[in-house]
Amino acid sequence: MLQTLFLSLGIALMAGWILIVGKAVIVPVLAAVIAVYVLINGAAWLRRWTVLRRCPAWLLQMVILAGFVVGLFSLAAVVAVTLEEMADRAPAYQANLETLAVRIAEAFGAESDPTWADIRRLAFGQLDLPARIGGLFSSLTSLLGSVLIVIIYAGFLMGQWASFPRRIAEAFGTGGNAAWILEIGGEINRRIGDYLTVKTLVNLVLGLLSYAVLWAMDVDFALFWAVCIGLLNYIPYLGSWLGVMLPVILSVAQFGDIWRTLLLTLLLTVMQIFVGSVLEPRWIGRQLNLSPFAVILALSFWSALWGISGAILAVPLTSVLVIIFSAFPGTRPIAVLISDVAHSAPPPERREEIFTSGP
Template identity: 40%
Template sequence: MEQEQLERSWQSKLQATVYILLFVILFGWLLKIGQNFLLPVLIAIISMYILVTLTDWLGRLWILKYTPEWFRRIIVVIGFVIFTLGFSHIVIVTGEQILSAAPTYQHNLEKMVQQLGIKYGWAQDADWNSIRELTIDRINMQTVISYLITTITSFSSMVVLIIVYAMFLIAEKGRFADKLSKAFPNGRADRTKNILIDINKKIGDYLAVKTLINIILAVICFIILWIFGVEYALFWALIIGILNYIPYIGSLLGVIFPVSLALVQFGSIQITIVIAILLTIAQMYVGNVLEPKMIGKQINLSAFVVLVSLSLWSSLWGIAGAILAIPLTSIVIIILAEFQTTRPYTLLLMDNIED
């Protein structure tokens, strides 16, 4: 009898595991095929968290302290629309200018390589000529830049949808509590409301502070690029700020892109190295000093979970998935922590289980 019960228990556990795996596979497939629909919605939700938190921050200022909340929301939404449309315009216009300048960059790169070959006596070396044929001579700056700009401008096609979704979400926020109480009677509404409050608090504060940090980083990098005369400094500063949402590799990419442009623009390794060092110092200061002080432990995820979530979401949605990886993973963990059966798994994903 006990043997039969034990077998049934193992069968039920195995069956549950299979169902979970099938659900995960199906859910991942739906995320992949639904990218064009889901991305604008999720970006709008993330934007709403930032806008709502900024609205609360404005309420602490003595100038706007006594103004109604709807007035502060209007100010924040107007600023969001102006920034989003402005960013989209800068990306499109700058992308066209960079593409038109691609032949010049190609010429500067080839000239720099030729000068290095002559200076160090590599020009007549058979091995150097073979290496050059396999590397430098195969680089087409117009193709490389075109790919990067196409990837970035893909966000611009969502701008109108994101703005519309975000505005409607903010408008619906005030009535959501009443809808929740009617949709989930018998006390379930309070539990759902507590989950949403926890998500709003942790994710909203994290995104708002992270956005402020990225703005500071973008301003510092813009000053560095502007002083050295790097073309499209504002564009690259905005890209650095956006990429800094991506943990670990975002700061690396934020240095590589403008430094690569500086190399093909000036054709000078010395100037490029100085720019790279200054941008790296700015990234290190923000990442190691400013960010820990301002954000602290608002997002309690282990480093391994951050890397896995980054790989997962970026494999599904590319750069957009990498940017959204931390907020989306944090939301999933907050929801799982509210259920008794899944709570133990959330402890394995956290960095500090005492929080």
């Protein structure tokens, strides 16, 4: 028993070390796999249309992949243009912040305090917004490089996706081992594919609703902030509220008006509550079968390993681990403990569904 404990601890430490050291390789591969899940599900959805049923599957997948590439580069262009415009408007934002600080001080009678000028200088004199925003351009180059790597990986994965069952059968034989692997893969395929597709649709709706609010309130860079809100909503619990905070903070610098900022906060919060409490439960439900506490732990763990990338990948990765743990008697108790309801093994009829029918 003690030997097993030490071996398990050693394997866990080694796995953690590999995940940290191999971040530059592992994260783009996982991002590409997740992208392929969404893309192939999108191609399968297009095939449901009568006019597209006769189109070859590979053609629809290439169209979806091309749309994915265009979307990523469009997103990168929006980020680049937004950062450039932010750098141009940063002096005005800084002036608005200083003016707002003066008004707040006057409202509380602090303008007569001889130390107020020193406080304002310490608070805003050290804040060089143009320099801070300009520094973000350096990280944009590495972001574009990562996007290119993800696109390349996704293209190759989509091209070889249908051949994976044959490869597995050749590698493990046509007996029980290959069928068992296909069974586990089919369950992963179904759960992760459905979750990512529906979650992407939910985030798209949230982004559109947020854009309408930001545009109506005349917030600068409304499209950029709406995209940020949609992307951050992939992070469970914390991401949605972090997405609200970013445009709210900008509105303070843009308007210098607390009441207008409070109204913006209220409207964006209503959008988040509607999507998180009404829309998302109806569309997603309990597809991944993870307890809320397990989600929080997974979010902390993967964020500590890989930062924002780990936070976005936390839920899908943890769900995959639950499915794999449930397949082995020794780790099945772990799967039961971190599941939301009683965990069951993958149904046998799904053994051949992996890859052949799309995620």
